[in-house]
Amino acid sequence: MHETTIVKGASVERHLCEACASKTGLGVPQPATQGQITGFVLQAGAGLVIQGGARPVTACPRCLMTFAEFKQHGHLGCADCYVAFESQLLPLIERAHEGGEKHVGKIPRQTLDVRGAGLSTQERLDRMQVLQRELEAAVAAEQYELAAKLRDELRRLVEPAHRGGPAVGES
Structure with missing residues (x-):
């Protein structure tokens, strides 16, 4: 049996027969376990593929999380x-990002399209700003009926996106 020990940076080698090795507690070397092999692969920096059931399972080389654990947690x-x-x-x-790999905004595109009567995101935002200014002007001029109509139109553009339901007048 061959034993190499590193003590304070110095390598010490011993060559022992099986009887002497078992007396010192070394014993006969056993085949490596899956855990030992996994540890070796991780130390080498390679990705980890665990063979088990019908298909291999990939695990993160750093934290050992599997994709199944990600789905669970x-x-x-x-x-x-x-x-x-x-x-x-x-x-x-x-x-999650409607066909893209990058985040494009807070409100899902389909919500804006359906609730905004076909307006693009920018057109919808522009329309909301115009309505808000007109509403403020109508209130300042004490034109409350016009202000109520503007308020309702503004709500049709704003509220459905927050509620997740259809806009007023839509089904």
């Missing part, structure tokens, strides 16, 4: 998880 374990699970996360990100 709803959050990733560390920044490296984004790289480890990139192929599985991209479809989720694209779905």
